[in-house]
Amino acid sequence: MNSSATEKFAPLILLIGIIAIWQAVCSLFNVSEFIFPSPIQIVHALFDLWGAIMGHAWRTFWTTMVGFGISIAVGVVLGFIIGSSRFAYAAMYPLMTAFNALPKAAFVPILVVWFGIGIGPAILTAFLISFFPIMVNIATGLATLEPELEDVLRVLGARRLDVLIKVGLPRTMPYFFASLKVAITLAFVGTTVSEMSASNEGIGYLLISAGSAMKMPLAFAGLLVVAVMAMAMYEFFSYIERHTTAWAHRGQGAH
């Protein structure tokens, strides 16, 4: 009981420790806030410009969510195709891997030419960076069906679609939710990177303008806001995962 409570609060304790050391170092050596702002200075900046920062944060949040929504739709469909057909797997997988190796930030200038400055490039960058893990996980879940089970069902006259719906899809759900957790954090990266060079709004834009004005506490406050949003969404999907596919996490207090 005691050790599990300690485990639960361990990240919080570590965080407080890091902040304390950070603050101590900044105060002791009198580090200039233009070089490396202390936590207190960052919090100050956050509250001084609370309204403006929240405006940018909201913009980044919904842009990310739209991009993420597209990436769920595309990732699921592509994963379904790749996972249920060996031919599609052979044809598409190497290309997808090559695509995934490209730095997504490099797409931003191209997207700007096509869609102009604003939400277009941000949504699409978030999508491009986050659909891959979703697709791979769906495909893996479908492709690793036990052949015996497939035989049992095929003998009964099951069509491919029956096998996919009765077995493939439910079996894939834990993989799917696990991939959402990874993908949502990537989507925030995509949006922020795109906003840094191709937007007049959003946390990415805030970071760039704060940086060029040497307002370091503000830049750090922007980072803090992205981190909090990404972590909140991660926990949200983690919660959904635990409550919809508990059977895949047996042994963790399921009895």
Next chain:
Amino acid sequence: MTSAASAQEDRSAAIAAAAASIPQGERFVDFDGVWLAYDPTLLARGEFAVEDISLSTRPGEFIAIVGPSGCGKSTFMKLATGLKMPSRGNIRIGGQAVTGPLKIVGMAFQAPTLLPWRTTLDNVLLPLEIVEPYRSQFRARREEFAERARRLLRTVGLQGYEDKFPWQLSGGMQQRASICRALIHEPRMLLLDEPFGALDAFTREELWNVLRDLWTEQRFNVILVTHDLREAVYLADTVYVMSKRPGRLVERRGIDLPRPRDLEITYTPQFTDIVHELRARIGAIRKT
């Protein structure tokens, strides 16, 4: 070598003759000179997974196929269920030429392959959601089907576990549920591929009796693939021995032990003699 080969010819001929001795109209499973190569390349090279299988069973007969691992026993299963078509020869099941997957068959394997997100009861009901005519009636008659599944689970000693999930059951219980799933649509033939291979000795013997009782009551046809000779002799009417790849039937042994059989019988000299005899045959195959 030549004398061994000719002795084998004699045995194969004897097995074919035994198959032919059952009148045409009374055969349930009927393999007539069946060969299978898995793909056209292998066929062209003359590499077969099973060769020249001829065997017939009477309706309600319990047969076991034993042999060294990798001998084509599982290939035999795929042929008997219509999941694979023979490269040569004919297969008839229940008087019908096999042209595709056979819905009158239930299957169970060494791995229970239950779906972890379904309760035991829902796992057993799965075939009824797929196979006709149950499929189209499933919604309307769900309660009735569920009652049937509960009854079946009771006969294998799983009452009280209907609403548990597979991972809450022991290996033996999962295998019982898997056999129930194979039987829920009242198939005329049950195919078992080393179903008790992963269980401990006591559980295995318990399940032998579960299977014996189900078969005694319902008299479906059984093909049991196993490498446990005691299991084969205890349960089956006829035991076939398959050679290593390419798989051929090299021995047919009728088991004339009286029924109903009880585990006590496995300690009688009569029983152990048969096991020894089969053991010697398999030993001889493994050496060649």
